[in-house]
Amino acid sequence: MQKKTLKVSLLYEERRATIWFLYIFYVLYFSYDLVYYYFLPKLPWFTHLPFNVLNYFMYLILTILLPISIILLKRNKPGYIKYIYFFNYTIIGGIIDIIYYNWNNLPYTSGNIVEIVIIIFSPIFINKKYFYIIFTGTIAKLLITGIILKDSIVSIPSILVFILGIISFIILHRFLSYVEAVKTGYNQQLDGIVKGIITTLELKDPYTRGHSERVAEYAQILAKESNQFNDDELKSFYYACLLHDIGKVNIPDTILTKPGKLTKEEFELIKTHPIVGAKAVEDVEGIADFMDVILHHHERWDGKGYPIGLKGDTISLAARITAIADAFDAMTSSRSYRSALPLQVAYNRVLEGKGTQFDPQLVELFIKVYPSWIKVYDSYNYKNNIKGGVINENPQT
Structure with a gap:
């Protein structure tokens, strides 16, 4: 039905x-x-x-x-x-x-x-x-x-x-x-629910705090630059990006926060999170239309990604955009197994992934919007520094 x-x-x-x-x-x-x-x-x-x-x-x-x-x-x-x-x-x-x-x-x-x-x-x-x-x-x-x-x-x-x-x-x-009143009320409720879920996820893995919001911000900027989405679609896309890692609630904390290299079995379990996440939102109005963001954000342009191994433009545009945003933020964030990489290193790695890991046309758009991504990065770093009691006017570059 x-x-x-x-x-x-x-x-x-x-x-x-x-x-x-x-x-x-x-x-x-x-x-x-x-x-x-x-x-x-x-x-x-x-x-x-x-x-x-x-x-x-x-x-x-x-x-x-x-x-x-x-x-x-x-x-x-x-x-x-x-x-x-x-x-x-x-x-x-x-x-x-x-x-x-x-x-x-x-x-x-x-x-x-x-x-x-x-x-x-x-x-x-x-x-x-x-x-x-x-x-x-x-x-x-x-x-x-x-x-x-x-x-x-x-x-x-x-x-x-x-x-x-x-x-x-x-x-x-x-x-x-x-x-408009009904839409506004619904959006406010959805926003509260989504952020509540993200908070719960971050309690499981403190190293990913802010990751979902930054990925959503990066992806939103790149999606707007593509001129392929209307305002309502961008809003739904944003919420889907916020929940792109929701499937990780099904992953044991010991694996998410493991400081060393994952075993083959542990990595196979990690690879299930897109399927679990997509299943969780398939009936959620306002997100279900972009369920592929959650399901396919780890697919690669060359077909070597997961969970299905889609290739090229068989991966939806929204998922290809999210893949770049997710990878960039993962590289520039500290994790349990490594420190954050400098922005320039992450930038170069995205360019190196053109035509292999990432859609080549989207990488060209990424180059154009990169200054806006730096502003998002700096904004989140500034907030975190204030919360930590330190004001750093020169965040990592």
């Missing part, structure tokens, strides 16, 4: 909103035309305009769009549908109106009621971009039509659209505020 992650839940809600949008659009559009052109004309007191035969072209377009929408829904891409309908309806509808009223030399009357419904209905998508597009697009259509037809009557529907747009924006703003 598929996990109901936040990403899946949002996609499900977008899908439901789109289906409702389609139902309302088609029912109102065709019902309005049916009533306006076929039922009301039978009333003796109703004055109506002759049927616009160009409407058949719009009917054809809407008929074609329906199977396209069904295909997009099946492919889990409902976000495109609302834009497709709006642009087609607005552009084609505007052209039809201009041709019809100009050809027949008739006073302009605004089109189908669905035009208003689209604006009123827009807040359910909780999408500012979509609202701005339909609001400005509808106003622009009316103004352009009025200018071409030289008919000032368009000011009336324009004012109505403007008023309804303001009301819809207020509703949308409230929806967005509620969503």
